[in-house]
Amino acid sequence: MRIIGTGSARPSKVVTNSMLENFLDTSDEWIVTRTGIHERRVISSENLEDLAATAARNAMENAGITSEDVDFIICSNVVNEYVTPGLGCVIQGMIGATCPTMDINCACTGFIYALDVAEAYLATKKDMRNILIVCAEEPARMMNWHDRSSCILFGDAAGAVVVTKGDDLKAIRVSTHCKVEALYQKRKLQPTPFITKEEVDTEGVVMNGQDVFKLAVSSSIKDIDKVLTMAGMTADEIDLYVLHQANVRIIESIRHFVNQDKSKFPFNLDRYGNTSSASIPALLDDLNRGNQLKTGEMLLLSAFGAGFTTGACILRWSM
Numbered sequence: 001m002r003i004i005g006t007g008s009a010r011p012s013k014v015v016t017n018s019m020l021e022n023f024l025d026t027s028d029e030w031i032v033t034r035t036g037i038h039e040r041r042v043i044s045s046e047n048l049e050d051l052a053a054t055a056a057r058n059a060m061e062n063a064g065i066t067s068e069d070v071d072f073i074i075c076s077n078v079v080n081e082y083v084t085p086g087l088g089c090v091i092q093g094m095i096g097a098t099c100p101t102m103d104i105n106c107a108c109t110g111f112i113y114a115l116d117v118a119e120a121y122l123a124t125k126k127d128m129r130n131i132l133i134v135c136a137e138e139p140a141r142m143m144n145w146h147d148r149s150s151c152i153l154f155g156d157a158a159g160a161v162v163v164t165k166g167d168d169l170k171a172i173r174v175s176t177h178c179k180v181e182a183l184y185q186k187r188k189l190q191p192t193p194f195i196t197k198e199e200v201d202t203e204g205v206v207m208n209g210q211d212v213f214k215l216a217v218s219s220s221i222k223d224i225d226k227v228l229t230m231a232g233m234t235a236d237e238i239d240l241y242v243l244h245q246a247n248v249r250i251i252e253s254i255r256h257f258v259n260q261d262k263s264k265f266p267f268n269l270d271r272y273g274n275t276s277s278a279s280i281p282a283l284l285d286d287l288n289r290g291n292q293l294k295t296g297e298m299l300l301l302s303a304f305g306a307g308f309t310t311g312a313c314i315l316r317w318s319m
């Protein structure tokens with residue numbers, strides 16, 4: 001597998017920490033110190049599918065292909081306004097593709113899971129040329145905006161890549177360790193005349209921040225160690241660690257474990273917050289368009305999220 005194009009799109013509405021002070025008992029100082037986030041983008045008038053289609057078009061343009069060249073679309077998404085069909089189907093129509101589409105919901109780890117699926121498809125399906133991966137997320141719509149410990153963390157975004165056959169993926173590992181109580185949301189479904197059970201609507205995400213913090217650091221460290229071993233590489237041989245953008249303190253804890261320089265850990269969560277599975281592909285796009293990725297560099301990607309799902313991979317950059 002090889003990445004040949006990247007794209008991203010973000011909502012126009014910038015929500016700063018001081019704007020949150022207007023309706024939450026919080027402060028810019030608390031949020032910056034505990035998370036590293038200064039502002040985030042939140043959907044106001046946009047539809048998530050518009051952001052997804054823009055990110056997809058940017059990635060195709062960057063790859064020098066058109067929608068006719070796309071043979072499969074993998075869409076990573078947790079929630080959007082459509083319960084059905086899958087968001088991938090909506091995106092397919094908007095970009096004028098005709099290939100099959102598949103949605104996955106692996107929370108913030110979705111991009112790594114999508115890369116794993118893409119690698120398997122490219123390896124086993126002879127006619128498969130290009131796969132479009134679109135990660136489109138609106139976690140801000142899942143939050144209880146009266147809960148200061150969770151709503152301050154998230155922002156909305158879409159990130160996309162085009163992958164084709166190649167030899168750039170050196171190692172990949174995905175895992176799930178069932179820990180629903182650490183981070184979940186339940187909603188009531190439509191009533192029927194036959195329902196007799198009590199159903200719960202949590203009215204937003206329920207998160208144990210400290211448990212998630214510990215799970216994130218411990219699982220990412222384990223994944224990084226495993227993929228380095230799988231690839232026969234050392235931490236020093238990785239040029240950039242592109243980590244899920246959840247909290248600057250999580251990134252720092254992981255950085256201390258691998259004992260690498262700060263400059264190897266690019267981040268943009270100060271401006272965008274945690275955008276779930278869109279965070280890594282959108283950061284890759286920022287780096288790509290900012291000419292911060294050099295051909296031949298080795299990237300280690302690591303993500304973690306609700307489930308608890310985790311995943312990491314080592315990827316040679318060859319664009």
Ligand code: ACO
Pocket residue numbers: 025026027030031034035107108148149150152153183207208209210212213216246247274276304305306
């Ligand atoms: N502003 C001011 N005070 C706050 C806020 C806020 N926004 N949020 C919580 N507090 C208060 C708490 O009420 C608590 O007050 P108390 O001591 O009087 O009880 C105090 O701050 C400390 O709270 P903690 O929860 O101990 O703060 P902590 O240092 O753990 O930081 C945080 C909380 C930022 C949520 C941290 O635990 C974290 O980042 N966890 C990981 C969360 C995460 O990344 N989730 C998503 C990852 S997975 C995915 O991406 C889906």
